[in-house]
Amino acid sequence: MNWLEKMLPKLVLAPTTVAMIVCMYGFMIWTGALSMTRSRMLPQWEFVGFDQYVRLFQNPRWEVALNNLWIFGFLFIAISLVLGLVLAILLDQKIRGEGFIRTVYLYPMAISFIVTGTAWKWIMNPGLGLEKLMRDFGFETFEFRWLVDQEMAIYTIVIAAVWQSSGFVMAMFLAGLRGVDDSLIKASQIDGASAWQAYWHVILPILRPVFFSAVMILAHIAIKSFDLVQALTAGGPGYASDLPANFMYTYAFNRAQMGVGAASAVIMLFGVLAILVPYLYSELRSQRK
Amino acid sequence: MNTKSIVLTCASLLLCTGLARAADVEVLHWWTSGGEARSVDHLKKSLGAKGVGWKDFAVAGGGGENAMTVLKSRAVSGNPPTAAQIKGPSIQEWGDLGFLANIDAVAKSNRWDSLLPTVVSDVMKHEGKYVAAPVNVHRVNWLWANPAVFKKAGATIPTTWQDFMVQARKIQDAGMIALAHGGQAWQDATVFESIALGIGGSDYYRKAFVELDMKTLDSATTREVFRVFGEVRGLIDSNAPGRDWNVATSMVIKGEAGMQLMGDWAKGEFTAAGKTPGVDYVCVAAPGTSGSFTFNIDSFAFFNQGDAGAQKAQRAMAAEILSEDFQKVFNLNKGSIPARLGMARDEFDSCAHASMDAFLASAQTGGLVPSFAHGMAVSEAVSGAIYDTATNYLNSRQSVEDGVKQLVAAIKSAQ
Numbered sequence: 001m002n003w004l005e006k007m008l009p010k011l012v013l014a015p016t017t018v019a020m021i022v023c024m025y026g027f028m029i030w031t032g033a034l035s036m037t038r039s040r041m042l043p044q045w046e047f048v049g050f051d052q053y054v055r056l057f058q059n060p061r062w063e064v065a066l067n068n069l070w071i072f073g074f075l076f077i078a079i080s081l082v083l084g085l086v087l088a089i090l091l092d093q094k095i096r097g098e099g100f101i102r103t104v105y106l107y108p109m110a111i112s113f114i115v116t117g118t119a120w121k122w123i124m125n126p127g128l129g130l131e132k133l134m135r136d137f138g139f140e141t142f143e144f145r146w147l148v149d150q151e152m153a154i155y156t157i158v159i160a161a162v163w164q165s166s167g168f169v170m171a172m173f174l175a176g177l178r179g180v181d182d183s184l185i186k187a188s189q190i191d192g193a194s195a196w197q198a199y200w201h202v203i204l205p206i207l208r209p210v211f212f213s214a215v216m217i218l219a220h221i222a223i224k225s226f227d228l229v230q231a232l233t234a235g236g237p238g239y240a241s242d243l244p245a246n247f248m249y250t251y252a253f254n255r256a257q258m259g260v261g262a263a264s265a266v267i268m269l270f271g272v273l274a275i276l277v278p279y280l281y282s283e284l285r286s287q288r289k
Numbered sequence: 290m291n292t293k294s295i296v297l298t299c300a301s302l303l304l305c306t307g308l309a310r311a312a313d314v315e316v317l318h319w320w321t322s323g324g325e326a327r328s329v330d331h332l333k334k335s336l337g338a339k340g341v342g343w344k345d346f347a348v349a350g351g352g353g354e355n356a357m358t359v360l361k362s363r364a365v366s367g368n369p370p371t372a373a374q375i376k377g378p379s380i381q382e383w384g385d386l387g388f389l390a391n392i393d394a395v396a397k398s399n400r401w402d403s404l405l406p407t408v409v410s411d412v413m414k415h416e417g418k419y420v421a422a423p424v425n426v427h428r429v430n431w432l433w434a435n436p437a438v439f440k441k442a443g444a445t446i447p448t449t450w451q452d453f454m455v456q457a458r459k460i461q462d463a464g465m466i467a468l469a470h471g472g473q474a475w476q477d478a479t480v481f482e483s484i485a486l487g488i489g490g491s492d493y494y495r496k497a498f499v500e501l502d503m504k505t506l507d508s509a510t511t512r513e514v515f516r517v518f519g520e521v522r523g524l525i526d527s528n529a530p531g532r533d534w535n536v537a538t539s540m541v542i543k544g545e546a547g548m549q550l551m552g553d554w555a556k557g558e559f560t561a562a563g564k565t566p567g568v569d570y571v572c573v574a575a576p577g578t579s580g581s582f583t584f585n586i587d588s589f590a591f592f593n594q595g596d597a598g599a600q601k602a603q604r605a606m607a608a609e610i611l612s613e614d615f616q617k618v619f620n621l622n623k624g625s626i627p628a629r630l631g632m633a634r635d636e637f638d639s640c641a642h643a644s645m646d647a648f649l650a651s652a653q654t655g656g657l658v659p660s661f662a663h664g665m666a667v668s669e670a671v672s673g674a675i676y677d678t679a680t681n682y683l684n685s686r687q688s689v690e691d692g693v694k695q696l697v698a699a700i701k702s703a704q
Contacts, residue, residue: 040670041382042365055702060695061677127528148472148530150685237472237530238684239677253358255673256382257703 028269035262043258052259053267061239062264065247068154069271072243073222075158076165080218081211083162084169089199091170092177102174105167113164117231120160121147153233153241157225160232165221169214176210177203212283216276223272244268312602313342316589317363317373319356321349322535324557328622336609341602346370353664354475364388369592371603375421376588377412377665383590384415390591390600393418395607404611404629408657409586412665421590422610425625428644429552429583429660430483430575433538433559436568438465438547446573450487450517453576457524460547468521469537469546472530472684474676476537478662480521480550481679485514487577491656494581498661501671501704507697515682515689522683530684541570550575552585552663556624556640572640574647581656582647585663586628674699 035053038046056062087105091098108116123129124147134142146152180203188198226245229235235242235250244264252261314336320329333343348356353374360373364383375383383389396402396419402410405423413421434446439456442463447453457467470476486494489510496505505511526546529537538558540546549555559570566572574581589610591603609615616627621636626644634642651657659665661672678699682692 041361042386058698058702060681060699121531125528127526145527148527234473234531236680236684238681240681240684250673253361254354254669255703256669257673 031262031265035259035266037259039258039262041256041258048259052263056260056263056267059260061242062244062247064239065242065244065264066267066271068242069222069244069268071154072158072161072225073219075155076161076222077215077218079158079162080165080169081214083166084214085173087166087170088173088177091174102171105170107167108164109168111164113225113228114231116160116164117228120156120163121232124156124159147233148237150237150240153237157229157232157241157243161221161225161228164228165218169218172210172214173207176207180206208283212279215279219272219276223268312340312598312605313344314372314599314602314606315344315346315370316606317346317348317356317360317370318589319348319350319353319374321347322533322558323561324622324624325554327561328557328619331618331622332609332615335612335615336606339605339609341605357669364592369594371594371599372589372591372606374587375590376586377659377663378668379664380412380421380588380590381415382668384420388592389415389420390593390603391418391420392422392591392604392607395419395604399608399611401611404631406630406652408584408652409628412586413588421588422607423586423588423628424610425587425616425620425623426628426644426648427552427554427585427587427625427663428647429479429585429663430486430578430581431551431553431555432483432573432575433541433549433551433555434571434573435541435544435547436571438463438541438544441465442547444547446571447576448573448579450484450576454517454520454524457547461524465544466526466540466546467524467548469540469549470521470525470529471532471534471537472525472680473533474680475662476534476551477680477683478672478676479552479660480683481514481518481675482583482660482662483550483575483578484517484521485511486581486583486658487575488514488517491581491651491658494658498675499659499666501667501700503697503701506700507693511693511696512689515692518679518682519689519692552660553624553626553640553644557622558624560622560624566638566640572643580651580654581658582644582651583658583660584648585660585665587625668703670703671700674703 034043036047036049038044038048038051091102091105095101124144126132126143126145126148129144131142131144134144146156184202184206185198188202193201224245225243226249229241229243229246233241235246245268248261248264248268250261251257251264255261318329320326329345329347333345336343348359350356356374357379360370360375363369369388380389401419405413409423409426410419413419413423432446438460439446442460442465444456444459445452447456460467470480482498485498489497493505493510496502497508497511534551534555535558537546537549538551538555539562541549542559542562542564553572556566556572559566564570573579589606591607594600594603611629613629613632616629616632617636620627620641624641626637626641626648634645637645648657661667661675664672666672667675675696678692678696681687681695687695
């Protein structure tokens with residue numbers, strides 16, 4: 001009985017752990033192996049070394065996709081954090097109707113990326129949306145052609161993604177702010193700090209764990225952004241707003257080039273690990289201190 | 290009523306439903322627009338009349354990319370549909386992987402070899418045995434025009450690419466859109482294909498895009514093709530990216546645009562809108578391609594089924610597809626011409642007659658070429674590479690030289 005009591009937590013967690021090891025790590029290794037084979041339409045286990053990686057990096061579309069990932073990821077995380085933080089600080093000022101406003105800001109998170117993408121596609125469409133609206137208002141030369149512009153299409157994805165996720169970041173920061181001890185703020189006020197100084201020097205450092213969680217979640221959403229791109233621009237115009245997830249899907253499943261698709265997935269994984277592992281390490285180390 | 294009779298009634302009812310669900314065919318396709326949906330409906334009804342149920346499995350996405358993706362996941366999981374809309378070299382790829390069912394028995398008893406032209410039956414066979422049934426023959430190199438728009442602009446229907454640019458500018462000056470176009474990769478590739486055929490001719494086309502000869506691909510002709518393709522950028526409207534092909538056709542129907550470069554499935558849209566050929570719309574060969582016929586053969590390939598009932602239903606479907614009645618009604622609705630030879634022509638309209646004549650004539654002169662934009666000429670990987678190059682070129686300000694370089698490199702890397 002004693003043994004069972006001791007082992008119970010481990011037993012309960014065991015199925016999940018096994019599922020994670022097989023489904024996540026096992027399949028990551030399988031994809032890695034697949035990227036070294038000659039697979040075209042379906043997996044074929046004939047090893048060809050790094051041939052698929054060579055093909056991948058010679059592909060101009062992959063270059064565009066990688067570039068877009070850095071632009072999109074960086075802008076999306078930075079703007080969401082800033083916007084979420086500002087909204088949370090403003091909501092924290094003990095205003096009337098705070099519950100209502102908070103719900104309104106959180107609503108975008110509840111809808112799927114496909115709905116967000118489709119709605120924003122209509123809003124940003126030159127002939128149907130914002131541009132037409134402003135022109136009907138009388139601003140004859142107003143132009144908002146980002147959606148169909150090769151250079152600017154990626155920024156439209158940033159707009160839609162930030163709209164969806166800032167509410168969530170705001171909710172996280174709000175919870176964090178509520179957890180800050182009142183006495184600390186009072187102490188800083190006695191010391192003569194202005195509101196701005198109180199926030200910058202006292203409160204924000206306390207919110208470091210919240211920053212960490214927010215960045216983790218936003219980074220994962222950024223990498224995952226396949227459905228948003230499909231709905232908003234379908235990778236277009238041309239392939240100017242393609243992200244690696246879309247590239248991988250197209251090449252693995254539509255183009256019968258599974259080897260190249262697998263190689264792109266492995267590169268995505270390494271890119272993500274290269275950024276997240278040091279960040280994880282530094283945060284967890286400082287927490288243990 | 291006492292319990293015993295209730296139980297007996299229920300049991301007999303259940304038995305009846307079990308019997309009624311004899312054999313179903315589950316068919317994967319991507320025919321979801323107006324004219325196309327009607328055509329599929331007809332097959333469903335005629336099979337229903339023969340006691341074969343129809344489980345529709347439509348996956349939208351004009352080029353068929355989404356449907357093919359779904360098919361791969363179903364086939365790999367060991368549960369393929371009874372039939373799927375697969376065409377061209379893909380039939381060979383699926384056959385090589387061992388998924389396709391042999392329907393030679395049906396073919397022999399219905400004398401398919403004598404009913405189909407060789408260029409069609411070759412595509413339907415894997416290692417000499419029939420594995421697919423052809424539904425129609427589409428011609429891709431068509432130009433659809435609205436005569437009212439041309440009259441208003443004082444323009445004439447062009448027959449060469451140089452003339453095309455001139456007439457297009459006239460339409461633009463009259464305040465209308467010159468070329469209705471949907472900014473999707475497969476549509477960009479369709480326009481690119483017609484330009485390549487019109488400028489280079491069928492010999493160049495075959496060498497470059499079917500045999501993939503690198504010297505022909507990296508030639509002055511290809512540079513000219515890209516130059517003309519670049520001029521098309523100025524003829525389409527700014528809302529084109531992402532637009533579906535049938536929405537672009539409706540622009541021509543409504544008189545907002547003058548022309549569309551699209552295969553003859555566009556005719557199905559005109560027919561569904563109640564328009565008459567020669568009066569409300571005009572069909573001509575794409576500029577420079579009047580002696581050539583870019584073919585796209587839609588077909589259903591049959592997958593190995595374990596169940597005997599499913600196999601029987603498959604055979605019924607294969608026989609029905611090549612029957613005179615189905616070939617006639619399907620193609621009347623879809624805008625294409627029958628794959629079956631020797632059918633009566635009187636019910637088909639003038640555009641279909643033109644297509645049938647061109648099909649037979651070009652088979653003699655060597656102008657009959659497979660469409661690479663529609664998966665008939667090369668593998669999915671290579672046609673995908675051409676799609677990427679064409680769509681990137683059309684949507685950017687890339688130079689002719691860079692475009693050609695990208696095309697050559699992409700095709701090389703996709704093989």
